Amino acid sequence: MSNDVCSVCKRREAFFFRQYSGEKLCRRCFAKSIERRVRATIAKYDMLEYDDRIAVAVSGGKDSSSLLQILTGIEQNYPKASLVAVTIDEGIRGYRDEALEIAAGNCKKLGIEHYVVSFKKLYGYTLDDIVKHTKRDGKSKLTPCAYCGILRRKALNIASRDVKADKLATAHTLDDETQTIFLNILHGDPLRIAREKPLTDKVHPKLVQRIKPFCEIPEKETTLYAYIKRMEIQDTPCPYASEALRNDIRLFLSRIEEKHAGITFTIFRSIERIKPAIAEVERKERLNECNRCGEPTTEEICQACQILHELEVS
Numbered sequence: 001m002s003n004d005v006c007s008v009c010k011r012r013e014a015f016f017f018r019q020y021s022g023e024k025l026c027r028r029c030f031a032k033s034i035e036r037r038v039r040a041t042i043a044k045y046d047m048l049e050y051d052d053r054i055a056v057a058v059s060g061g062k063d064s065s066s067l068l069q070i071l072t073g074i075e076q077n078y079p080k081a082s083l084v085a086v087t088i089d090e091g092i093r094g095y096r097d098e099a100l101e102i103a104a105g106n107c108k109k110l111g112i113e114h115y116v117v118s119f120k121k122l123y124g125y126t127l128d129d130i131v132k133h134t135k136r137d138g139k140s141k142l143t144p145c146a147y148c149g150i151l152r153r154k155a156l157n158i159a160s161r162d163v164k165a166d167k168l169a170t171a172h173t174l175d176d177e178t179q180t181i182f183l184n185i186l187h188g189d190p191l192r193i194a195r196e197k198p199l200t201d202k203v204h205p206k207l208v209q210r211i212k213p214f215c216e217i218p219e220k221e222t223t224l225y226a227y228i229k230r231m232e233i234q235d236t237p238c239p240y241a242s243e244a245l246r247n248d249i250r251l252f253l254s255r256i257e258e259k260h261a262g263i264t265f266t267i268f269r270s271i272e273r274i275k276p277a278i279a280e281v282e283r284k285e286r287l288n289e290c291n292r293c294g295e296p297t298t299e300e301i302c303q304a305c306q307i308l309h310e311l312e313v314s
């Protein structure tokens, strides 16, 4: 590879072989190609208006740090748009505290306002409290990641409303999106697939629309982008990161991608094509407001309140 020349500029030395397209890219052309693809994805799914206030979910990890950097560049071309980074502090000792510092540092460097919301403040418990509590009473069937996911989703929506954002951008990559398709099927909840869109519908005034500008970028490439841009990122894994099924799916997908380059794109695009049909079925599940907290949910009581209720009574 070391003697190969970049297939785009035909000048600089190539350092990355993009198997699914056959391109060999130098650092500069690679970074540009990612930025270009993010712009194209935003345009393709009509993700942004010229005057949007965009909240970017930032964790301090590689994907969200790359996203913040790229959106900062894009936003500079839209004088009426604005960006704000939001971070959820789940309360994971030795992990989130370090990530928070990194996220804050990256925001400062880029001159982006940074808003932090904690589980403790919002719900009265840190994730560590919840894990301890559920382990002690031994009744819960949920994994720490399941608690974390449900509570973080709600917290991100509230944080986005707090900062008066029109859109909430998350750094879900092509790999995340494809894994989620399989997870939903394997969990027996296929209608959920329709909800995970590159740009979510405006279904409820309290639900901030979500956008996923990385949905067509493989995770390997967002990681490489963060590396090229020399961003400070957190690379220690979360101590609870053990969502076994997602990990199995990740392994399975990366194996078939290795053998059949581009297949992850094919899966993602196939599902995009049938989403309107799934959404039609899903539409029957109307969104209403949670009886306890008033946040949007398809159930009588939202999943976050169900969890918190469980913790109160046990």
Ligand code: SF4
Pocket: 090, 144, 145, 146, 148, 149, 238, 239, 240, 241, 242
């Ligand atoms: Fe939360 Fe699981 Fe991610 Fe840790 S790995 S931050 S527990 S979702």
Ligand code: ZN
Pocket: 006, 007, 008, 009, 010, 011, 012, 025, 026, 027, 028, 029, 030
């Ligand atoms: Zn080049």
Ligand code: ZN
Pocket: 290, 291, 292, 293, 294, 295, 301, 302, 303, 304, 305, 306
């Ligand atoms: Zn609720």
